[in-house]
Structures are given as C-alpha cells and as structure tokens.
Amino acid sequence: MNRFLPDVLIHTTEMMKNKHVAVIGGGIAGMEAASVLARQGLKVTLVEKQKATGGKLNDWHHLFPDFSSPGVVVENLDKKTVRAGVNVVCHTEISHIERNNGRFELSDQRDVKIFADAVIVASGFHVFDATLKEEYGYGLFSNVITSVDFERRMKKHGKLLTLQGTEPRRVAIIHCVGSRDAKVGNIYCSKVCCITGIKQAIEINKMLPECEVFCFYMDLRLYGSKFDSLYLEAQKRHKIQFIRGRLSEAAERPDKSLQLKAEDTLQGRPLRMNVDLVILLVGMEPALSNSSLMRNNQMKPDENGFFRSVNMHEARNVGTQEGIFMAGTAICPMAVNETLENARSAALEVMNFLRTDKNHGGF
Amino acid sequence: MHSKLNSLLKSDVRLEEGLTACMNCGICTAICPAAEYFEYDPRSIAVTVQSGNEEEIATLLESDTIWYCGQCMSCKTRCPRNNCPGLIISVLRKVSQETGAFVQSRMGRQQYLIVKNIGMNILNYGYCVHPTILMPENHPEQGPVWKWVYENMGEVYASVGANLNGDGPGAMRKISGADLGELHRIFKESGGLKFYETIEHFSKIKALELGFVNENGEADMEKYTQHLLQEI
Numbered sequence: 001m002n003r004f005l006p007d008v009l010i011h012t013t014e015m016m017k018n019k020h021v022a023v024i025g026g027g028i029a030g031m032e033a034a035s036v037l038a039r040q041g042l043k044v045t046l047v048e049k050q051k052a053t054g055g056k057l058n059d060w061h062h063l064f065p066d067f068s069s070p071g072v073v074v075e076n077l078d079k080k081t082v083r084a085g086v087n088v089v090c091h092t093e094i095s096h097i098e099r100n101n102g103r104f105e106l107s108d109q110r111d112v113k114i115f116a117d118a119v120i121v122a123s124g125f126h127v128f129d130a131t132l133k134e135e136y137g138y139g140l141f142s143n144v145i146t147s148v149d150f151e152r153r154m155k156k157h158g159k160l161l162t163l164q165g166t167e168p169r170r171v172a173i174i175h176c177v178g179s180r181d182a183k184v185g186n187i188y189c190s191k192v193c194c195i196t197g198i199k200q201a202i203e204i205n206k207m208l209p210e211c212e213v214f215c216f217y218m219d220l221r222l223y224g225s226k227f228d229s230l231y232l233e234a235q236k237r238h239k240i241q242f243i244r245g246r247l248s249e250a251a252e253r254p255d256k257s258l259q260l261k262a263e264d265t266l267q268g269r270p271l272r273m274n275v276d277l278v279i280l281l282v283g284m285e286p287a288l289s290n291s292s293l294m295r296n297n298q299m300k301p302d303e304n305g306f307f308r309s310v311n312m313h314e315a316r317n318v319g320t321q322e323g324i325f326m327a328g329t330a331i332c333p334m335a336v337n338e339t340l341e342n343a344r345s346a347a348l349e350v351m352n353f354l355r356t357d358k359n360h361g362g363f
Numbered sequence: 364m365h366s367k368l369n370s371l372l373k374s375d376v377r378l379e380e381g382l383t384a385c386m387n388c389g390i391c392t393a394i395c396p397a398a399e400y401f402e403y404d405p406r407s408i409a410v411t412v413q414s415g416n417e418e419e420i421a422t423l424l425e426s427d428t429i430w431y432c433g434q435c436m437s438c439k440t441r442c443p444r445n446n447c448p449g450l451i452i453s454v455l456r457k458v459s460q461e462t463g464a465f466v467q468s469r470m471g472r473q474q475y476l477i478v479k480n481i482g483m484n485i486l487n488y489g490y491c492v493h494p495t496i497l498m499p500e501n502h503p504e505q506g507p508v509w510k511w512v513y514e515n516m517g518e519v520y521a522s523v524g525a526n527l528n529g530d531g532p533g534a535m536r537k538i539s540g541a542d543l544g545e546l547h548r549i550f551k552e553s554g555g556l557k558f559y560e561t562i563e564h565f566s567k568i569k570a571l572e573l574g575f576v577n578e579n580g581e582a583d584m585e586k587y588t589q590h591l592l593q594e595i
C-alpha cells in the first residue's frame with residue numbers, strides 16, 4: 001500500500017505515530033481538531049473541564065442560519081472522535097502549560113499531568129456577564145434575559161413566557177450587549193450576535209404570531225452568506241421591526257413590564273417603549289482560563305484578550321509560543337462552521353510543525 | 364471666520380476629552396434630560412462636530428440648540444465610545460461666545476443677562492445669587508412668599524441661623540474686601556473678565572443693530588436688557 005509514497009513520507013508517517021498532541025477544551029473546535037489529528041495517526045488527548053464534550057452547543061436550541069440542531073453537530077463530532085481513537089478526558093480543567101526541553105507539560109489544579117509534543121488550545125469563549133451593564137437591569141428585573149437564557153429556556157421548555165407566566169405581547173431584542181462598548185472594556189464586535197438576534201426574533205414570531213418583536217441595533221452585521229436572506233425573511237414574513245438606536249436604559253414598571261429608553265437615530269428622536277420581555281444579545285469574551293493558560297509560557301493575548309496569533313492572515317492558528325496552536329473561538333468570535341474550518345486548519349499546522357520538528361529527529 | 368472654526372474648537376482641551384469618535388448610537392440622546400423637552404439631539408451635535416463641516420458648525424454656533432444642554436453630564440456616564448457630548452457643547456458655547464455667534468439666537472443672547480446678573484454678582488458680592496438683589500418683582504419663580512421673605516429678610520435669615528451680610532463665619536456672611544479683590548484677580552488672570560467684555564462687546568453691536576440707541580448714538584443697554592427679558 002505504501003507503493004506510491006516516497007521513502008521520506010513513509011518515514012514521516014512512522015515518526016508521527018509516536019507524537020502526542022494534547023487538545024485543551026472539548027468544544028466543537030477541540031473535538032474537530034482532535035479527531036482530524038487522530039485520523040492522521042497521531043496520539044491525541046482531548047481534555048474537557050465539563051462532564052461532557054460539546055461546549056456551548058450543548059446549551060443552544062437551534063443554530064442560525066438554518067435552524068438545524070446543535071445536538072446533531074455534537075453527536076457527529078463525538079462519533080468522529082471516538083472512531084478516530086481520541087483519548088477523551090473530562091472533568092479536567094487545565095490551568096498550566098509548561099515547556100520543558102521542547103516538550104509540553106499540562107497540569108490541572110489536582111495532580112493530573114499530560115505530556116505532549118504539541119498543544120492545541122481550544123478553550124473557547126466566555127459569555128459576557130450582563131449584570132455588568134447595570135442600566136439594562138439584568139439580574140435586577142426578572143423579565144430581562146440574555147440570548148443564552150433564551151436558548152436554554154427554549155431547549156428546556158420549548159416556549160417563552162414572562163416571569164408572571166404570561167405570553168409576551170412585545171419583546172425587545174438588544175444588540176451589542178458587552179460588545180463595541182468602551183465602558184465594559186470590549187471594543188470589538190462579537191460578530192455572531194446580530195444573526196443570533198434575528199434567528200431568535202423569527203423563532204418568537206413563529207411561536208407567538210401576535211407578539212411584536214423589535215430589534216434595537218446600531219449596525220446589522222450580517223456577514224455570512226445566508227445571513228442577509230434571514231434578515232429579509234425576518235422583515236417580510238415575520239414583521240420583525242428594526243430600530244436603529246442603542247438601548248440607553250431599561251426600567252421596571254409596577255406590572256413587571258419594562259420601559260426602554262433609546263433614540264430612534266433615523267428619526268433623530270428620543271424613544272420610549274414598553275415591552276413585556278427584553279432579550280440582551282450578550283457578546284463573546286476570552287475564556288476565563290485563558291490568562292492562567294498563558295502563564296509560564298510565551299503565549300500572549302491580542303488587544304482584545306483572545307490568544308494572539310503570530311500572523312493573523314497567514315498563521316491564524318499559530319500561537320506566539322512554538323508548539324502551541326489555537327483553534328476556534330479561543331482566537332476570536334466565530335460561528336460554528338467557521339470554528340470547524342478553523343479547527344481543521346489548526347490540525348494541519350500541528351502536522352506541519354511535528355513533521356519539521358528538528359528536536360525530534362524530523363527534518 | 365468659518366475656516367477657523369475647526370481649529371478654534373480643537374484648541375479647547377475639552378473637545379479632546381469630549382469627542383474621540385462617535386458611532387452614532389443615540390445612547391446620549393436617550394439619556395439626555397434636555398432632549399426630552401427640547402428639539403435637541405446631543406448625538407447629532409457630536410456627529411456635526413465630528414464631520415468638521417464648517418457651515419453646519421457655524422449654524423450650530425448661531426442656534427438656540429447649544430444652549431438647551433443642562434450640563435448634567437449624564438451622557439458621559441453611558442457613551443460606549445467614552446465621548447461626552449456635554450463637554451462638546453461647552454466648547455461650542457465658548458466658541459459661540461468668542462466669535463459673537465451667540466447674539467444670533469434668542470437663547471444665545473441671554474448670555475448678556477447672565478453676565479450682568481450672576482456674572483457681576485460673583486464679583487460684587489462673592490455669591491452667584493444673593494437674596495438682597497433678588498427683587499420680588501423680577502423673580503416670580505420664587506413664589507408669592509418671596510415678597511414677604513424679602514421684606515423681613517433680617518429676621519428670617521437670623522431665625523434659620525444664617526449670618527446675612529454679617530462679619531465672621533456663617534451662611535450668607537459678608538465676603539471681605541480682601542477676598543473680593545482676590546476673586547477679581549482670579550477672574551482677570553483666568554480670562555473671565557475678558558470673557559465678560561467679549562459678551563458685552565457683541566451684545567452692544569447687536570443692540571445697535573436692533574436700533575437700541577441712546578441720545579449719544581451709543582448702544583442703549585437698558586433697552587436691550589428689557590428687550591431680552593421680553594424675548595424669554
């Protein structure tokens with residue numbers, strides 16, 4: 001079978017079999033990268049801090065832009081990792097990566113130690129804590145929820161009710177919560193929340209056709225190939241209303257509905273509106289464990305706190321420490337399809353690195 | 364004059380603090396108490412100044428708009444770009460006063476009344492507002508009770524523990540000549556007096572333009588003041 005392979009490649013393949021790659025984070029990025037590498041014949045350990053793999057997708061109800069099931073995506077990835085022979089270790093949160101003599105030593109708070117020739121950090125993202133935007137009343141007013149709460153509620157109950165148990169007649173969806181905001185220290189755009197908001201607006205309209213839905217946006221950032229058609233559908237078929245103005249504050253009224261203050265900037269006029277439910281489109285932040293993962297090695301944060309690549313165009317997955325790579329939303333906000341593509345490219349970078357690793361008899 | 368407006372605005376450090384870059388989000392307008400009552404939109408003011416459009420800036424300087432702001436600085440607390448429209452307004456007001464544009468608007472012309480009242484009170488009494496000069500007939504906003512307070516000022520202030528016009532410590536005490544002299548020097552050194560003069564200078568020109576002239580051919584500022592009071 002090796003008839004067509006030059007000697008050099010046969011040698012490489014043999015050598016690669018003894019290489020061990022550790023992947024930190026068992027979200028979809030880590031799962032995809034791990035399974036691709038294992039299929040290439042490498043030994044791979046995938047470490048996840050939760051009890052199961054899948055990351056944030058375990059919480060989502062439906063995926064934009066096609067309303068498909070995140071459960072199916074995770075299931076397929078699970079099958080792939082098992083078939084490829086990835087060693088999956090759950091309940092383990094890596095807090096240290098140390099480099100000794102060209103090898104890496106990963107450890108957690110207990111005494112788990114994992115040794116590896118290369119590391120992929122796929123620690124994902126952290127959801128913005130909406131209580132920090134005090135003026136929006138999250139955590140104070142019971143009918144202010146986040147987009148994450150929406151997904152969880154829909155997944156669990158399959159319906160959307162106010163805290164009083166009634167069907168909302170008016171819902172406001174607030175864009176850019178915790179993103180593009182110097183006041184909370186995040187000046188970047190989280191990229192997927194505009195389309196998440198449109199998806200959720202459509203879902204509300206499908207469930208509650210009588211309910212009016214308003215999206216308060218600054219710019220609609222619909223970069224994906226199918227995103228603008230969803231926007232069109234939201235306006236045409238679902239009568240979602242888009243108001244160009246950012247929410248200034250929400251106040252609870254005696255009946256637990258909410259009064260919103262914004263400016264309709266296209267009209268140039270302050271606007272007051274009462275709604276039964278507010279959904280905050282919370283942004284994506286660097287994962288909580290990133291700072292401890294950066295310690296003890298030369299990995300660096302970029303200007304937004306995500307992992308810095310050596311070159312954002314040509315080597316997106318390559319970290320500032322030789323031998324450490326990144327995959328998925330550990331690098332920056334991205335959607336599921338981009339995360340998976342990105343993870344595959346991380347796997348390829350690792351292969352190239354191990355092949356040319358001079359310290360280990362490569363060339 | 365127009366070509367200089369941008370540099371005049373930029374020479375004020377408050378503009379640097381007040382406007383980095385506006386993303387046109389409207390949060391400031393939504394929180395602004397003045398926007399709730401007047402045809403007033405701090406967002407569009409930030410955008411106009413950001414655009415650098417001299418013609419539009421000149422229009423702003425001559426408009427009532429810039430005088431609606433209550434300088435409460437609520438906008439500063441919320442702006443996602445850390446701008447502060449309230450400070451942008453402060454700069455526009457100063458440039459309007461320095462260039463004389465303020466006399467072109469009704470609200471702007473009131474600057475003269477403010478200088479003559481609050482402005483001079485500080486220098487003469489050491490207080491912005493002093494009860495002895497609040498004539499009841501000029502201050503209906505004080506309510507009918509004010510006439511009585513005014514007429515019985517000595518007893519009323521003494522009974523609430525104030526030291527009206529007295530020597531030594533206490534509320535409403537007399538400000539000593541030495542302290543007034545110091546205040547005067549501060550106003551001189553800091554350009555405050557010059558500022559008063561500038562406002563008076565342009566107000567006189569406006570008075571002449573409106574035909575308020577006395578027998579010597581000079582601006583009749585008494586009549587101009589009456590005119591401003593009626594304009595309110």
Ligand SMILES: Cc1cc2nc3c(=O)[nH]c(=O)nc-3n(C[C@H](O)[C@H](O)[C@H](O)COP(=O)(O)OP(=O)(O)OC[C@H]3O[C@@H](n4cnc5c(N)ncnc54)[C@H](O)[C@@H]3O)c2cc1C
Nearest residue numbers: 025027028029049055056063064094124125328329335336
């Ligand atoms: C509200 C919301 C809705 C969304 N909806 C959609 C959608 O409909 N369609 C779409 O395409 N995209 C959607 N996205 C984006 C999508 O969630 C991401 O693309 C995806 O989750 C990225 O996967 P990831 O593996 O990079 O990160 P994550 O999903 O965050 O996974 C990271 C994993 O790493 C683990 N981990 C972190 N640190 C450590 C550590 N130190 N040790 C061990 N394990 C660790 C975490 O427990 C987690 O399991 C949405 C995002 C948000 C915020």
Ligand code: SF4
Nearest residue numbers: 176179189190193194
């Ligand atoms: S994707 Fe939309 S909602 Fe999210 S930060 Fe960017 S502009 Fe705001």
Ligand code: SF4
Nearest residue numbers: 395432433435436449
């Ligand atoms: S400072 Fe002026 S512009 Fe700002 S909120 Fe107060 S009144 Fe409005």
Ligand code: SF4
Nearest residue numbers: 385386388389391442
């Ligand atoms: S809040 Fe700031 S960014 Fe938004 S419109 Fe006002 S000045 Fe511009």
